[in-house]
Amino acid sequence: MKIKILIITALFANFITKAQNNEPCYFDKYQRTNKAVIEKAELEIQKGLHKAEKKLLSHNPNLKVIPVVVHVIHDGGTNNISDAQIQSQIDVLNEDFRRKIGTNGFGAGVDTDIEFCLAKKDPQGKCTNGIVRVNSPLSNHQTYQRSQLKLLSYWDNTRYLNMYVVKNINNGSGILGYSSFPGGPPDEDGIVVRHDYYGKTGTASASLGRTTSHEIGHWFGLYHTFNSGCGVDTCTDGDLVCDTPPAANPNYGCPTINSCSNDIPNVNDQIQNYMDYSNDNCKSMFSNGQKQRMQATLVSLRNDIWQQWNLDSTGCDSGFVNSNCKVIADFVTLNQNICVGNSIIFYNKSQNMPISYQWYFQGGTPAISSVANPTVSYSAIGNFQVKLVATNSNGTDSLIINGYVNVTTPPIGQALPYFENFESVTFPTNGITIDNPDGGITWERDTIATAYQGLASAKINNLININYGQSDALVLPRFDFTSFTGTPYLNFKWAYAKSDPSYSDELIVLASKDCGVNWSQVFYRTGTAMITGTTQTTPYVPTASTVWKIANISLATYTTYPNVQLKIVNVTDGGNNLYVDNINLGALITSVTEMETAINDVLIYPNPTNGNFSIEYQLTKNEDITIEITDVLGREIYKTVHSYQIIGTNKQEVNTFLENGVYNLNLKMGNSTTNKKIVINK
Secondary structure: OOOOOOOOOHHHHHHHHHOHHHOOEOHHHHHHHOHHHHHHHHHHHHHHHHHHHHHHHOOOOOOEEEEEEEEEEEOOOOOOOOHHHHHHHHHHHHHHHHOOOOOOOOOOOOOOOEEEEEOOEOOOOOEOOOEEEEEOHHHEEOHHHHHHHHHHOOOOOOOOEEEEEEOEEOOOOOOOEEEOOOOOOHHHOOEEEEHHHOOOOHHHOOOOOHHHHHHHHHHOOOOOOOOOOOOOOOOOOOOOOOOOOOOOOOOOOOOOOOOOOOOOOOOOOOOOEOOOOOOHHHOOEOOHHHHHHHHHHHOOOOOOOOOHHHHHHHOOOOOOOOOOOOOEOOEEOOOOEEEOOOEEEOEEOOEOOOOEEEEEEOOEEOOEEOOOOOEEEEOOOEEEEEEEEEEEOOEEEEEEEEEEEEEEOOOOOEOOOEEEOOOOOOOOOOOOEEEOOOOOOOOEEEOOOOOOOOOOEEEEEOOOOOOOOOEEEEEOOOEOHHHOOOOOEEEEEEEEOOOOOOOOOEEEEEEEOOOOOOOEEEEEEEHHHOOOOOOOOOOOOOOOHHHOEEEEEEOHHHOOOOOEEEEEEEEOOOOOEEEEEEEEEEOOOOOOOOEOOOEEEEEEEOOOEOOEEEEEEEEOOOEEEEEEEEOOOOOEEEEEEEEEEOOEEEEEEEEOOOOOEEEEEEEEEOOEEEEEEEEEOO
């Protein structure tokens, strides 16, 4: 799911369409990399179309109400949006999907006979306002962490539409939101939208709320109107909807354009459609064919959510009124299993505007706390109870979970050095384990490619991986860094190629010094910095040891820790094969040119921008920083140098006069370059 904001000229339109990492909607990428899931769902939707066709064509509407829960994942700032802003988004959805007269949703399209209702009862039948608020670092959302987002807060997707509102997505990448498609994994079902594009008041006062209408269209089984370009047959190609005119590319702004001539009659692109990329103030319609697809999805893949029994149980039946809801105590931690001496954060997600909290932590320090999200350490092994008492103006509620925290003694980390070259026929071996959360495509031993040394290497096949954003890790055994003299380095070799110039998988190394409670990124590669072979749609197979790249990662900050964990992570984008070989942990290997980047956690905001924006980044050493902006053809159009930036957080203000479009921003320090995309939308 992705969106790019605004093309520079028609000459660049096709190029920009491919640069999908910059698009506010990530659906195109999701569609390509989840092909098998979507094809299966498409069969069910087509069956549903045949079932619903007679009713729809005879104008016998069957109104369907969708119960909604909104999970606000915030950092305590303005992105903890108000109830009024949330309600404004529900209002926009009902205006758009019901084509309400006198609203911006009253366009040339149809009433889809779909309405949305903030749930009035939670999954346990308790009174609720349908809003869950959690103060968590996951508000800075990474698409590959979506399973953690759902672990933080999630309601049964067969009964509720889960909407997640976050601070930003992929470090200010320009992505405004994304959605799952019908038939996907249940715990990853729903939509994610940036707070400043959710609703039309508060932090989203510059928005008209159509990002959410667009993403929910995907949730109902709609494709982009420009899906697969013009195609040949306007019914069986493109978005599979006969009455949406084909479009060669996404449309930006509010243009009058006829990009395809294979429709009869030959009419302009339907920029008013919610499923294009045109500006919010242009959008005002779903077509009748899109209505049929959405209704077909609801009678097949999402059949329970709108049934009367579910409306009764979620409080969305027309006669139910809730008022003065009692507080509902609720909490979660993302780390229930920890090592003795470590600390974990408990996230309060109590509902209905709690005004005070009282926590009780058996075996923990502190044993009692009244803060919303306490950090608690455990100094003894065992299984420990956690209790939360929450209070609002209407009463008190408590939640007790016995044995919620499991504290164990960490195993002794092994001494350095460590080396693994995957020559053993046993895989994984030498203390390595594999983290494969989705149970799908993951790391395997390979003897077909030319390894860096020897006969074998570790490989993951991103070319056939259908679960975009999934991370799979080679988890190394625990190490005792205190036993090593000098600065320890992690060294390994990798080989990789893309399957398409516009897509790239990610190679990440994470380190933990607290038994896996917290992980820090110590190495990151994607795009051109990751590739070692030519782009190809066939499986990439290295044919020479000379094509491999080398990583040499300083772990100086971990020298005083006796139990360090490391993992080499692949995040799939449906790219191509990634290989890893010759993992070495110990002394610095000289004559290495590929070092870890000294620039971390780059954030650009706002993005999209009118040309004036901020860049915030972390440095691991003092150095000059060069900021360079290039256009889609690689031409330099902006450059500035900031001398002697210091270790830690740095922030720069950038003021440009760039035209609307998508640009590359390069943050350079010595031989290290971090690339980001910026979207200019005035």
